[in-house]
Amino acid sequence: MSIEQKIRASFDRQAMMATIGAELASVSEGQVVLRAPILESVTQQHGFAHAAVSFALGDSAAGYAALSVMPEDAEVLTAEMKINLLAPAAGDRLEATGHVIRAGRKLVVVGASVVAFDGGKARDVAVLQGTMVPFYPS
Amino acid sequence: MSIEQKIRASFDRQAMMATIGAELASVSEGQVVLRAPILESVTQQHGFAHAAVSFALGDSAAGYAALSVMPEDAEVLTAEMKINLLAPAAGDRLEATGHVIRAGRKLVVVGASVVAFDGGKARDVAVLQGTMVPFYPS
Amino acid sequence: MSIEQKIRASFDRQAMMATIGAELASVSEGQVVLRAPILESVTQQHGFAHAAVSFALGDSAAGYAALSVMPEDAEVLTAEMKINLLAPAAGDRLEATGHVIRAGRKLVVVGASVVAFDGGKARDVAVLQGTMVPFYPS
């Protein structure tokens, strides 16, 4: 099973990703892109996508970026993640790009950025920085 | 309109809260509690609630805690939020308690903790620390 | 060697702590307190203690709090730390209290708060939340 197949299989088991309408847009070594429409069902009180949607996409993109540089039998869990929100997540859809900052044996430091698209217009809405912990299910 | 009514009205406009099944459990000055079942629709690939659910509950509880100590015409937005995950969010339901650490005029520093309940057994699953920005819609 | 002796010996090897004038005020299981005067040599451009001093004290207090709950042969390193600054660090001296939020085998989640004293008047100046990684030097 290729790394992309493994990540795609894992992504498909995440009900949360289906709930927010997310899809896996691309996988390369150390970088993963996710996309999701801004559904009415994920908005907050001002009508923008809830911060938790940017978090969900950024965190998952970063986690899969970590997975993309690890041994085939590894899994990862988020240890911690920080998000800075740059602008309201307004528009049609969100795109999150996760990348690996440093891959250690015990910890993988990752980053992600989230962009909102309104028609053809792009706007940065969030940046994330965090830590993934690899583990090896027996 | 009391602060609790204002917060309840804002909460009810957050479609994201309905999507994850959250309810507003209690509001007091500087502290707000939210609850949600762990729905199948919000799980990640290992069957636990996705980190984004703990984030959504903790961030919203913290934001409403900030709102509870502010003038009636104020609204808040999350500027940044950091979450440390302590244990897998396994069980029946999650409860998030948000509190105010320091309420300034320009920024409100907040914290939140998230607990998972499995039957009667409680387990800390996340702690959050972040910043809310008050604004005054005209 | 007791845990307090081990922590005191480690603290005494930290030249940075001497440079900022810090002392180890108290050690108990899961909680460590450090103190330092606000020296002219650690100020920033507005005359307050530099944010890095609150960081140094909070991070070290939190790290030693983690060490206080671990096996005798363990050491810890900071994996990540986030600081929210609540007020300018003005006054005579700073006191940082570090505590353990969750002690895991691979990661220890910690918190710290920093208070400035101006004569007898206390003011919260910072809160920190972060992750320590235990390791076992051979």
Added chain:
Amino acid sequence: MSIEQKIRASFDRQAMMATIGAELASVSEGQVVLRAPILESVTQQHGFAHAAVSFALGDSAAGYAALSVMPEDAEVLTAEMKINLLAPAAGDRLEATGHVIRAGRKLVVVGASVVAFDGGKARDVAVLQGTMVPFYPS
């Protein structure tokens, strides 16, 4: 007074920067570089530069990067900063590059990276992500 002169004057008033031996290496719009030797006086118990030194350099580089894109009468304070440590800060000297991620009117989101040099060999030791608050002293 040019932006570089303003930043240099502010830097020279920071006693903390002199204490750790830091110098202002370069200023351009949205990016500032600081350098410091790894002095014996700033080490921790394992002989590496204390995390607070990487924090001090990264935070200050990021703060000055924010200042470089703001009106001449503005000052900035750190609201919050998160640091992920990537490797021990071993070697001769550290170099921190701060940059602006998004410059808003009320908040400036910033990032920084810190590299350690051991002779000619460079190693990433830390990444930071945080928020600066502009203010206008009268």
